Amino acid sequence: MIITGVTLAALPASAALPAPVVVPATQPGGTTTAKPGSGPRPDHRPPRVVEQWASAWNTGDALAMSALFAPDGTYTDHAFQAAFTGPAGVEQWVTTTMQRFRAFRATVENAFRLGDNIAVTWTFAGTFGDRTPFTPPHDPAGKSFSVPATSVFTLRHDRIVSAEDYYNLADVLRQVGLPAGPFTPPGAN
Template identity: 55%
Template sequence: MSRTTRLLAAAALTAGIAIAAVPATAAPVEVTAATSMSHHTPRIVQQWANAWTTMNPVAMSKLFDKRGVYTDHAFQASFTGPAGAKTWVAITADSINPAKVTVHDTIVQGDRIAVTWTFSGTFTENTPFTPPYSAAGKSFAVPATSIITLHHGKIRSVDDYYNLADVLRQVGLPAGAYTPPTAP
């Protein structure tokens, strides 16, 4: 709640007026002590995004605890521990360069953080697609969501969700358009 909204609410309550609703333009408020819906990006999310954008495998590995798991659901890839996180960034850097993570919003609840972001980049000659398909030199930008779970300040898990079909369409590879079935 913004300072102005709090002051208006306090003035109204002092005058004996009950406020039924807070305007939709009010800043997000803290729901509980364990839930923050502010637009503040947690430091670990900033470090995670920076490790991706700079394609720094060592920086990413330092964020993970020894049992941490990084899962990219679009590519159905999963890597465990700091070494696994390091490997995932190295593999990605080899096939997408530059890559960029642009964080838009975060929601924190206890040790879990939901992150909405844009994943963008340009495929290199080492694309993960098999011939005759190539995305080399082609760029994409897709919306993504990640759920990050922490354990003692380190990442225990990251689950990345974005639409691989959107990536494929943007770089000119077959993805197949969805056609809803017709009702009988």
């Protein structure tokens, strides 16, 4: 058990330490390893804004996505080094993305919230369409990928002021047969 903000040496010998909170571990399929009545059951649903964000991506609904953002909100895709500001910018990002991919899918794996900050792990999957962001002779049209991703949201008054996506672009490139640069482990020359 980790106790923060308390110096154990300063506690009298008769002082009682707080009881640990038991949070059941989740098994695949939503079952838990905790015994009934052993503690509180956490809510396993992601925060509502995360559900709305994933739904907007999965339906390609640029207007629904833009409605989640504050007027000065930013959406940053670090892999493609792209950033868009405000609802109109976010709408443009979703529209551009949907023009480049078929069968785009955002599958939320896990999400947690601390105040106005949310972290999401998810799977980014799709198939490149005919309008890819790559130049000839590199053409991944019709090729699919699936990579782990993490997004970090900052909210203000339940609107997104910052959404940042992180995933490994080299993984995407390798899966669709594009050059991603060779990986040579140190000392393997």
